Amino acid sequence: MLNFELYNPTKLVFGKGQIEKLPTLIPANAKILLAYGGGSIFKNGVHEQVRKSLEGYEIIEFGGIEANPHFETLMKVVAVIREQKIDFILAVGGGSVIDGVKFISAAVPFEGDPINILKKRILFKEGSNVIPFGTVLTLPATGSEMNSGSVVTIAATQEKLDFGGSALFPKFSICDPTVIASLPKRQLQNGVVDAYTHVLEQYLTYVHEGYLQDRIAESILQTLIQIGPDVVETPTDYTLASNFMWSCTMALNGLIQKGVPSDWATHMIGHELTALYGIDHARTLAIIGPNLYKVMFETKKEKLAQYGKRVFNLTGSEEEIATKAIEKTVAFFHTMGMKTLLSENAENFEKTADFIVDRFEKRGWKALGEKQNITLEKVKEIVLMSY
Amino acid sequence: MLNFELYNPTKLVFGKGQIEKLPTLIPANAKILLAYGGGSIFKNGVHEQVRKSLEGYEIIEFGGIEANPHFETLMKVVAVIREQKIDFILAVGGGSVIDGVKFISAAVPFEGDPINILKKRILFKEGSNVIPFGTVLTLPATGSEMNSGSVVTIAATQEKLDFGGSALFPKFSICDPTVIASLPKRQLQNGVVDAYTHVLEQYLTYVHEGYLQDRIAESILQTLIQIGPDVVETPTDYTLASNFMWSCTMALNGLIQKGVPSDWATHMIGHELTALYGIDHARTLAIIGPNLYKVMFETKKEKLAQYGKRVFNLTGSEEEIATKAIEKTVAFFHTMGMKTLLSENAENFEKTADFIVDRFEKRGWKALGEKQNITLEKVKEIVLMSY
Structure with missing residues (x-):
């Protein structure tokens, strides 16, 4: 730890x-x-x-x-x-x-x-x-x-x-x-996916000794999966609304990040999509996150497997579970109303990958992620995969 | 919530x-x-x-x-x-x-x-x-x-x-x-059981809508079960020591109690055993807790079953799981070096139940627990069952 x-x-x-x-x-x-x-x-x-x-x-x-x-x-x-x-x-x-x-x-x-x-x-x-x-x-x-x-x-x-x-x-x-009773469905969907991705950024790194932190992170993910699809349909249900609100706070009040590595590359890349095309923040995360896990599969697969086992009760080999865990994540995002391709969220996006890499270069960023191994090459690959 | x-x-x-x-x-x-x-x-x-x-x-x-x-x-x-x-x-x-x-x-x-x-x-x-x-x-x-x-x-x-x-x-x-490297084994055992019981006091009540709180409580229990037996043998292992220390803090820093009912009757009764016989605090909890769950089985059984399913992966009918969950808890306490009978911890204890009830009466206490249904009659039954 x-x-x-x-x-x-x-x-x-x-x-x-x-x-x-x-x-x-x-x-x-x-x-x-x-x-x-x-x-x-x-x-x-x-x-x-x-x-x-x-x-x-x-x-x-x-x-x-x-x-x-x-x-x-x-x-x-x-x-x-x-x-x-x-x-x-x-x-x-x-x-x-x-x-x-x-x-x-x-x-x-x-x-x-x-x-x-x-x-x-x-x-x-x-x-x-x-x-x-x-x-x-x-x-x-x-x-x-x-x-x-x-x-x-x-x-x-x-x-x-x-x-x-x-x-x-x-x-x-x-x-x-x-207060969430009157929120538009789109904003509720965004809220669930935003909080979910906040947890993933602090959890989907590599296997480490923060046993308790991992389990608390998984607790938030499980709760969001449990209440997410229903709360966007029935935000007047206090049980759903209160678990939603409390999960969102706990996802990013700093607690689960203590003593463990964190990634945040999905946010770094996603921010650019919002800045460029005005795509809702949560939706940029749903576009980028799963592709980042695919591109960084080798370094994240053990943790992806833990996530798949504990959060989705998946079985199989480590590779299989890790692969299925990404699919399950995308499926959850779809259930939450996300469109996970850039082409579904923006027009004239063909130069996005080059643009983002160029911008990161100008800021002097060489690599992102918990191991600082998401190089600008990888960033490009992730964004291209998101088209 | x-x-x-x-x-x-x-x-x-x-x-x-x-x-x-x-x-x-x-x-x-x-x-x-x-x-x-x-x-x-x-x-x-x-x-x-x-x-x-x-x-x-x-x-x-x-x-x-x-x-x-x-x-x-x-x-x-x-x-x-x-x-x-x-x-x-x-x-x-x-x-x-x-x-x-x-x-x-x-x-x-x-x-x-x-x-x-x-x-x-x-x-x-x-x-x-x-x-x-x-x-x-x-x-x-x-x-x-x-x-x-x-x-x-x-x-x-x-x-x-x-x-x-x-x-x-x-x-x-x-x-x-x-710093725990040089602690006597007995104190480490006490620490694990103390923290474990702190969680149970805030968790083993009734089924409620605090979904996230329950899962975080279960996370702490699972982590203590995972590291408890090993940390008392090898407190120099930093992975074990750090998860132990962090779990103890998280068990009673107020977080898991927010928005949910809590019991604390095990502590109220246990305190009297320490005051009367000088029994280590944690050991009084190990003596009283499981018997309290038995005596209050009807009102706690649904939550006991959730605990059994999620923390111990038990299967069976609700009653069976709830019953086995209490047994598993006692077994864990034994693994942690606890002696769970009053007779194993004190001498001349025969009047304890009457003495405690008398003391609670003098304080004007009529009942304890999350439903205030642990009457003084029940307190007597719990203490007698602990002899």
């Missing part, structure tokens, strides 16, 4: 009716910026619940933070906060709004050009000067409500870049599973 | 050689009280490592905190800290030393008689006035290094009482699995 540090000070407030606890979580007299996305919070009643529970607070609202939040949009919020001397940010939304708020939180007091937070991948350690923030989660998927990472897109250059650090844990996150 | 709040700000620093990070974790210029137990830290080199890494700090040492720490002993440390104006406590030991330090942390600034912390079960909420403390774990078992609970014995009245609250999370805990 690798050495690790586990530190996660976010207070997670999970369950029905928890939005009314907001006044116990935000300092009295705080001047709040309420950040949200496309406006679904007006339709599902979350906006009303939040405003009602925060009666008496001074609140300025900023809507329109887009999926894969843009640096350019976020800088507008930074200007508002600086001007209005706001001391607390409340993100009401999914991973994009929360990731966006993490950037805003870091950028407001940042000395220098905040674009460098992304370009230089600044680490905001514990104690760094940031604006405190909390979240009300409306779309389970990314785990951003209980981690300190963020991904932001620079629209001008079509770059999707990540940054983070311990100072950027939400102070609290309210996770009320009933 | 039940509503829950998850908050755990302890920084866990896990792995080889982590003790040298102490100066990065304790505020510079802090005046430290170093608390420890029976002195094993002098034999295994931990004391030396700690002192070396803290060179330059002003340190006062207090040793002799006993297993099942006594209120009377802890009050001596409280007096030292008050007199010496100490601002940080470092617990170097196992669950008893850490539990003891939690009491000390709360008692030093406590207004009124600190015995009331135990007798009135005072809750130390976030923000309560306590002395900050960190830990260096030397004996994995209780999870105390990453939770905010504590159990202290009042020697004068032979009462073992629990208290806690969010203010009593350690600021940090250093968990170096190599």
Whole structure:
């Protein structure tokens, strides 16, 4: 087992009716910026619940933070906060709004050009000067409500870049599973696949000594397989909704990554597909992941076999189980409404592989993955296989 | 799934050689009280490592905190800290030393008689006035290094009482699995059984909708079954030691209890056996637990069957699997060196059942367990079955 540090000070407030606890979580007299996305919070009643529970607070609202939040949009919020001397940010939304708020939180007091937070991948350690923030989660998927990472897109250059650090844990996150009842099916499907792939990135590496971590990772996968197909059909079912929401948080709150290797190459490549074609994040993962496992089969097959045995109860030789495990994964993604070919998700995509390799080269990236053996040649092979 | 709040700000620093990070974790210029137990830290080199890494700090040492720490002993440390104006406590030991330090942390600034912390079960909420403390774990078992609970014995009245609250999370805990290499076999056996029973208390209740929580609980049980018998024989094996230590922490850091019912009656009854006869804590759990499952079979059998199927791969009817699951549990405890009859652990025990029931009555307890259906009649039956 690798050495690790586990530190996660976010207070997670999970369950029905928890939005009314907001006044116990935000300092009295705080001047709040309420950040949200496309406006679904007006339709599902979350906006009303939040405003009602925060009666008496001074609140300025900023809507329109887009999926894969843009640096350019976020800088507008930074200007508002600086001007209005706001001391607390409340993100009401999914991973994009929360990731966006993490950037805003870091950028407001940042000395220098905040674009460098992304370009230089600044680490905001514990104690760094940031604006405190909390979240009300409306779309389970990314785990951003209980981690300190963020991904932001620079629209001008079509770059999707990540940054983070311990100072950027939400102070609290309210996770009320009933809020998913009104989500479009597509977003629920994306949420399940996103969380599932988050686990795979931290699990499908090689066989190691993190016995407990592996089993917890498998627990999340099994739960997502159990509830995924049903929750997208019946998001009003609280049992399904609560297991979905809790699984998404646990998939990427840092826990299962402690002491074990992780891959993340599927995300690195997938980010480019979103940046290039605007494909939903989860769908890029469903396109890339299985092909990455095929191309990297030799180094991942033992772990693929463990995954096949324990998660899908497959039998056979190691090679057979490993191969079938990839097929089962694709089948699960199809069940979850994913289209796993690039051609099904984008047009004029023929130069994608060359483009991505070129971009990685320019960033100085030579290889990806838990063994740093996913060379740019392999990246090209993976992307070509995804056409 | 039940509503829950998850908050755990302890920084866990896990792995080889982590003790040298102490100066990065304790505020510079802090005046430290170093608390420890029976002195094993002098034999295994931990004391030396700690002192070396803290060179330059002003340190006062207090040793002799006993297993099942006594209120009377802890009050001596409280007096030292008050007199010496100490601002940080470092617990170097196992669950008893850490539990003891939690009491000390709360008692030093406590207004009124600190015995009331135990007798009135005072809750130390976030923000309560306590002395900050960190830990260096030397004996994995209780999870105390990453939770905010504590159990202290009042020697004068032979009462073992629990208290806690969010203010009593350690600021940090250093968990170096190599420290277990020199532990006596008996303590390692106790650690495995203690952690195992912690999971059972939070898992063996009734079938509910916490799908993910159940699977994570089963993950810990499976890992303890996998490594338990070997780690007590070869504690120098880092793979075994690290999985053991991590499983113990995860068994009682609060995570698997979130959103699900829990029992804890085995602990409530077991505590009395320790208070009466000085039986090792873990051994009291091994005596009581299986008999509690037998006596409460009707209300627990569905969950026992799930446990039997998933953890022991048992087959048969629900009743058969549930029955076999209890037998498998006893067999595992025997493998771990436990003697599961009271007669094998104490003398002159014939009045135990009556004595415990009488004591519970005097405390006003009418029933225990996740359904509050373990009446005092049932408690008597469980204890009698344990003779």
